[in-house]
């Protein structure tokens with residue numbers, strides 16, 4: 001289980017997260033939404049052990065999160081061109097050398113499912129195919145937590161659908177959790193179990209999707225819009 005306890009994060013004097021407390025259980029697909037600059041990337045990086053809280057605690061299975069502790073967390077950054085000089089196969093081999101939980105067979109299976117050639121050089125791929133490669137490399141890890149920073153951003157509807165299908169097909173909801181930040185809430189809502197809404201570095205709401213539908217009688221998108229009005 002991942003927990004944030006009273007976490008704040010400052011970049012010099014700029015406060016990006018402000019007293020965030022939450023729990024991310026195993027076996028859930030959780031959306032992380034909020035306006036630009038609300039702290040989504042900061043939160044994901046913190047859960048991945050890339051950033052350390054200025055105050056408060058980030059905890060994974062009773063251990064403070066550091067890079068080493070977060071080795072069982074698969075983080076996918078929102079940056080586009082990563083490792084441009086590698087072929088897809090070389091990228092997977094690199095991941096295999098870096099991550100104990102990397103499952104080459106699974107990564108290759110995902111690449112095949114997403115119709116990506118292992119021999120393709122990453123720099124020659126279209127942006128959509130680079131998005132597919134990123135997902136294949138990330139889901140290729142048998143991690144308990146996948147932290148995906150805007151996996152759908154800037155991609156066409158076909159790619160977005162491929163990625164969404166890949167998320168469902170290649171993760172095991174018995175024990176794996178996906179936390180994904182997105183601005184495309186309407187599109188990902190059918191995938192989600194829970195939704196976290198950030199505003200100016202604070203958790204405005206953290207709810208189960210079913211609860212939103214049952215209690216408020218509206219979909220998550222309409223509910224989120226109502227929060228900001």
Ligand SMILES: Nc1ncnc2c1ncn2[C@@H]1O[C@H](COP(=O)(O)OP(=O)(O)OP(=O)(O)O)[C@@H](O)[C@H]1O
Nearest residue numbers: 011014015016034035036037038039040041042043
């Ligand atoms: N390295 C940094 N140095 C200074 N300020 C930063 C740094 N990284 C982020 N910030 C600031 O922290 C705040 C939160 O940024 P963050 O990237 O976490 O937000 P976000 O919700 O992911 O935004 P977006 O939706 O635009 O990707 C913003 O005001 C941002 O300008």
